[in-house]
Every structure is written in structure tokens, then in C-alpha cells.
């Protein structure tokens with residue numbers, strides 16, 4: 001593969017072994033995320049993604065709250081595993097919380113009633129594109145990240161503790177940090193079935 005863009009995307013992996021050492025300043029990290037927010041595509045250019053960037057104590061507190069919620073609903077024999085899993089995320093530099101501002105889709109639904117059922121779906125799809133973009137930009141800048149979904153379990157406590165708009169839809173969490181261990185490329189499946197070409 002020689003294409004530069006593809007090479008950059010190839011660097012993106014789910015990286016779970018991360019630390020809190022980065023060669024970028026907080027302002028540079030913020031700049032990368034802002035750039036992604038400027039360029040990601042969204043349905044009808046709705047730009048309805050909302051992000052919260054947690055670093056330092058905020059990042060740590062977030063994962064402590066996630067652990068607390070997981071403990072609350074788990075059996076005792078699962079707690080060591082949960083502890084180990086959350087400790088890996090908490091060891092990172094920061095976490096991005098991904099949300100959707102649903103009032104934008106509601107407005108669009110009124111303007112384009114023929115597409116009304118699609119707007120919440122497109123909001124999710126646009127958000128996923130932003131997630132992928134940030135994940136890839138991070139990879140290109142030597143930042144390791146993974147994508148996590150502890151929703152809806154954590155929604156209420158996180159919105160309350162971090163004073164987040166209760167109407168926002170909480171869709172994903174991305175812990176990131178310095179790369180301790182680079183995983184192998186994921187296994188490629190279904191090579192014959194996934195692309196149909198009709199030349």
C-alpha cells in the first residue's frame with residue numbers, strides 16, 4: 001500500500017495498554033480534536049456532535065465513576081476483572097466523551113418530514129464518523145486510543161457529576177494516552193463476501 005492516507009488509517013488500532021505520557025501539550029490535543037470537529041461529515045451538515053475532553057483529575061474521576069457503576073450491577077466474582085479493565089483506561093492521559101445534541105435532529109425532522117425517522121440514525125452515523133476521524137488523527141500523532149460503550153449504565157451519574165446537558169445523548173467514550181503496547185492488526189474476515197464488483 002503506497003497511498004499516504006491509507007497508511008495513516010492503517011495505524012489506527014484499539015489500543016488498551018496506554019499510559020499518561022504524551023509528547024503533545026493539552027492545547028495541541030484540543031487543536032486536533034477541534035480540527036476533527038471542523039472537518040467531519042454530518043447529515044445535512046447538522047454538526048450535532050458534542051464532545052467533552054477530560055484530562056487530569058477529571059479523566060481519573062470519570063473512570064472511578066464508571067467502575068462504581070459497573071460494581072453496582074456486577075457479581076462479586078467479576079470485580080477483579082472490572083478493576084483491571086478500568087485501571088487500563090484510567091492509566092491513560094485523557095478521555096473524550098461523545099454526545100449528540102438531539103434538538104438539531106428534531107429541527108431537521110420538522111423541516112424535512114419525509115426523512116424524519118432517519119435523523120436520529122444519521123446523527124449516530126455522523127458521530128461514528130467523528131469518532132473514527134479522531135481515532136485516526138490520534139493514531140497519526142502517536143496517541144493510542146480505544147472506543148468504549150458503557151451506556152446507558154453510566155449516563156445518569158456522568159451527566160450529573162460533570163454537569164452535562166441532560167438532553168444530550170451519550171454515545172461513546174474514547175480513553176487515550178501514550179502507547180505502551182501496539183496490538184496486531186485485526187483479523188480480516190469474509191474476504192469473498194464483503195465486496196461485490198460489477199465491472
Ligand SMILES: Cc1cc2nc3c(=O)[nH]c(=O)nc-3n(C[C@H](O)[C@H](O)[C@H](O)COP(=O)(O)O)c2cc1C
Pocket residue numbers: 012013014015146147148149150183185186
Ligand atoms: C461501533 C463500535 C463499537 C465498539 N465498541 C467497543 C467497546 O465497547 N469496547 C471495546 O473495547 N471496543 C469496541 N470497539 C472496537 C472494536 O472491537 C475494534 O475496532 C475491532 O475489534 C477491530 O480492532 P481494531 O480497532 O484494533 O482495528 C467498537 C468498535 C465499533 C466500530
